[in-house]
Amino acid sequence: MLNRIVTHIVSGGVATACAYTGTRHDIAADGVVLVTSRQQDDQVWRDLKARRDEWSDSGIRSIKVIGDAEARGSKVIEAWVANQVPQCGYCQSGQVMAATALLKQTPQPTEDDIAGAMVNLCRCGTYNAISAAVRQAAQA
Numbered sequence: 225m226l227n228r229i230v231t232h233i234v235s236g237g238v239a240t241a242c243a244y245t246g247t248r249h250d251i252a253a254d255g256v257v258l259v260t261s262r263q264q265d266d267q268v269w270r271d272l273k274a275r276r277d278e279w280s281d282s283g284i285r286s287i288k289v290i291g292d293a294e295a296r297g298s299k300v301i302e303a304w305v306a307n308q309v310p311q312c313g314y315c316q317s318g319q320v321m322a323a324t325a326l327l328k329q330t331p332q333p334t335e336d337d338i339a340g341a342m343v344n345l346c347r348c349g350t351y352n353a354i355s356a357a358v359r360q361a362a363q364a
């Protein structure tokens with residue numbers, strides 16, 4: 225579930241969105257522990273899994289890791305939100321996937337790299353905001 229972003233806590237669980245498409249998916253949970261870090265660190269989860277015999281006696285059936293702050297898709301989504309890129313939103317899932325692929329291949333893209341990779345049509349003309357978001361995501 226590393227490609228998911230927790231969007232909010234809901235009654236009985238958490239609401240998540242796919243980092244690439246924004247598709248919502250609710251995950252049932254009796255309890256949620258929020259751990260945030262810009263560094264990839266899943267030690268809390270590993271420690272809890274190592275003590276499964278202790279928590280399984282308490283009725284806890286499973287523990288899950290949701291999201292990865294270091295994932296390129298998460299950084300792109302964060303930059304998209306910060307730069308208020310979407311207008312109608314029609315093209316945005318494709319734009320985010322293209323930006324994620326670009327940053328995977330070229331972590332520090334030039335303006336020409338961005339222009340060459342971000343070729344999806346945007347009817348709303350958000351190209352300047354897209355370029356700014358890609359540059360921001362590259363710096364994150």
Ligand code: FES
Pocket residue numbers: 309310311312313314315316345346347348349350
């Ligand atoms: S945001 Fe409307 S088509 Fe791109």
